[in-house]
Amino acid sequence: MADIRLSRVSKRYGSALVIEELSLDIKSREFVVFLGPSGCGKSTLLRMIAGLEDISAGEISIAGEVVNEVPARHRGVSMVFQNYALYPHMSVYDNISFGLRNTGVPRDEIRRRVTEATRILRIGELLDRKPRDMSGGQRQRVAIGRAIVRQPRAFLFDEPLSNLDAELRVQMRAEIARLHHSLNATMVFVTHDQVEAMTMADRIVVMRSGRIEQVGTPIELYRHPRNLFVAGFLGSPKMNFLPATVGGSGAGSLSLEIGAGRPVELAVDTYPGEIGSAATLGLRPEHLHLTSPEDGVLAGKVELVEKLGSTTHLHVALADDRLVIVEVSGESEARVDDLVGLDFQPASAHVFDADGNALPRPEP
């Protein structure tokens, strides 16, 4: 298995700079997810690693060897495409073995590898079928099988689950995770779905507009997002953002004025600026809990109650009409139009300065 190193990689389409001086180290056998909204460059980056796109500047190395000038077929990587990209007129067996036939692998070796791959993916009975006679999930497995038999140094996945329905997606997520475990392979996975990223990744690379916003393990990114973008991208329902102004600061602590409630005292390592400067308070829905309107730091009226069975989401409109979502475990007794107060553990709050960067806070 190989490690992949990206060193100040840039990509230009004409005059548009799509990826800007991006550097990243992917360790051997790691499962890395490129996560971001459409157009952030994650697929482009993946395709540059594969060799399907030019590299405008910088270097990409696989297993220590610079591969900028190396053709895709010689880079030792396999790719699973979003639309499966199976050869429509070939059977499953021919689809999977096509690459091996082109490389002159002997026939019995081909048969051995194909049988093994289809066994792992449980599609052994489909060997003679054509892609059009199979479901989306089956086709995706054939695509993965095709990637496996080439015994690549790294697997690249370009949003492979986007075309599957919700239930199938959950299933395939688990399969791919299991595959990673059993093959112990380097895998780079591109998606816009943060749930996929959180569940499968060893590390997540969050991208926006051609740059890396933050790299870290799922929990790291969830607990310590470095900026507003990452904080808002991970977690569902999204983190609640409340605009605030700095009320006062003292040794290791900060007072924030929130328009809709009482001042909040938080322990911080650094200060966002002088009194009166802007800041943002970030509160995850599960960190808010209901209390009486008089006791809460924030107060508001319940606009909507969404019952999901295991949790309940309450949409609460604060005094300044800002909407905040509160996640309550189990069922809640709150009803629409109830006046409620909201409170939270200060340690669970996030603070962002005027530029959207998170302020480091001491561990609780």
Place this chain on the structure above:
Amino acid sequence: MNGFNRAIRVQNPWIDRLILGATILLAILWVIPALWIVSLSFRPNFLLMRSTAGVLPIPFTTENYELILRLSRVPGWFFNSAMTALLMTTMVLVVSSLAGYAFARINFPGRRILFIFVLTGLMVPEQAVFIPLHTMFADLGLHNTYVALATPRVAVPIGVFLMTQFFRAVPREIEEAAELDNASRFTIFWKIMLPLAIPALTTLGLFTFLHAWNDFLWPLVSATDDDSYTVTVGLASIQSNYAQTEGLGMVMASAVLASLPVFILYLIFQRYIVSGVSMGSSR
């Protein structure tokens, strides 16, 4: 589905039935001319010379066909048409698929300009070039050959255009997957693109075959020996003489035979032929 009829169906079913009835009547009238000729071809020649009245082939005989097949040049012409059509179709399919794939998927310098250069050729009618083509082949002494009959029309870019459109529509990822699968460009073309292109190639092939078989102006000026005629030109040469009192039945039989291959192909491949002709015209 034509909503024109459907939407108002409930309001006025009688108008629909009237239209349908009139159309069926027209369809019956439509086939009568052709059927009449077929019918007459089965009547004895000497009776036809006296009178062509009547619709049914009574008394029935196959003598006209026997005569044609045994004694006339028609079988030879038939063979010429077949050879020419097959040659032309093969050439068109080969050059069009190669060029179509290149225009669709290979990024070579000057591709855009060359494509426009090729497309503008669609505006050149055959009458603008048949005279100089004639002199060219005459200088080389190549008239009355299959090559002369088949080659000029291969230059018409409609095939390239159709194949380019088709290959454009093949998803790029399939090619990328093949690249990663270590396939060379020619392997991709041969093992993936061509198999996928079989429907388009069938349409183009039938469309070209039809055109080759029915071609008139060029074979008329190029194949001047009686023996080298294609069946279309040959039929034209003998029908001019029908006013004379011999062989009316034979001319009928020749006409039927001349149409037979194309008509059979039409019956079998109707879908392809219709779609090919429409595609070819709407460019």
Place this chain on the structure above:
Amino acid sequence: MTTQELSGALPEATTSGRPAWFRRSDAWQGYLFIAPFLLVYCVFLVYPLFKGFWISLHDWELVGTYREFIGFLNYEDLWYDSLFWKSLWNTIRFVALTVPSMTLLAMLLALAVSKRTRTHAVLRAVFFGSSVFSVSVVTFIWQMMLNGERGMLAHIFEALGLVPIDYLRDSFWAMPSLVVTTLWWGVGLPLALFVAALQQIPEELYEAAELDHASRWTVLWRITLPSIRRTIVLVLVLQIVAHFQIFGQPLLMTRGGPADSTRSLVQLIYDTGFRDWQIGYAASMAMVLFAIMLVVSMIQLFLGREERS
């Protein structure tokens, strides 16, 4: 098709991000793939086009080696050639008679048979079927139908006690006979185009009209026809270009008569070049024909572009 459409018909521009190594071999591979076609194209279409013009500047005989450069004299002669103008006029008359009637007939038929039912499919097959015959078969069939003594129409007239008309030799009926023959032969293509266009009109338009209690006429004028406007224009242009080239029908059915009243331009070109052996003169006529058709095609491109804006 506009030039934008022409080049838009081509896939995306060069910087689609092909890796450098592939791009180097792209060039010669690309040329290799298009070489066979380009060779045939240049030799059998481009070169003859220029050579045709060159020939038209000569007094050139078909057989033998007599060739004399005379500049634009052929074109001057054309200008004063009454037979040329007659043939051109005949051709225009033919186009003016055939194109509107063909388009109308095709459209009416299309409106009647474009449902996706078995019956309609059979009917469509019948009307399209007559287009697969070659010109010699079609002209033979209709010569037999229209002949003054042996024709089917003649027999019908006689049965009704009327005097049969020899249509192809009648100075009034000769041209219309060619038109009818061409209609029978050619309605298949525009029919197919109209049927395809009609079948693409979304059902929802008709359903909305039904809910709005629209009458059959309203639906036809307000929904159906506007939706196929582009196809109508396309059909008209294709027809004009195609029928300008009419050759087989006058050659084989009326021989250009009676009294040159049906002689078409292409027929004149053929006669001049291959019967009278004056291919220089014939080439000049061919160039004029080409110019006319080019103008018509340009108009279509222009119309297409207008529509888009």
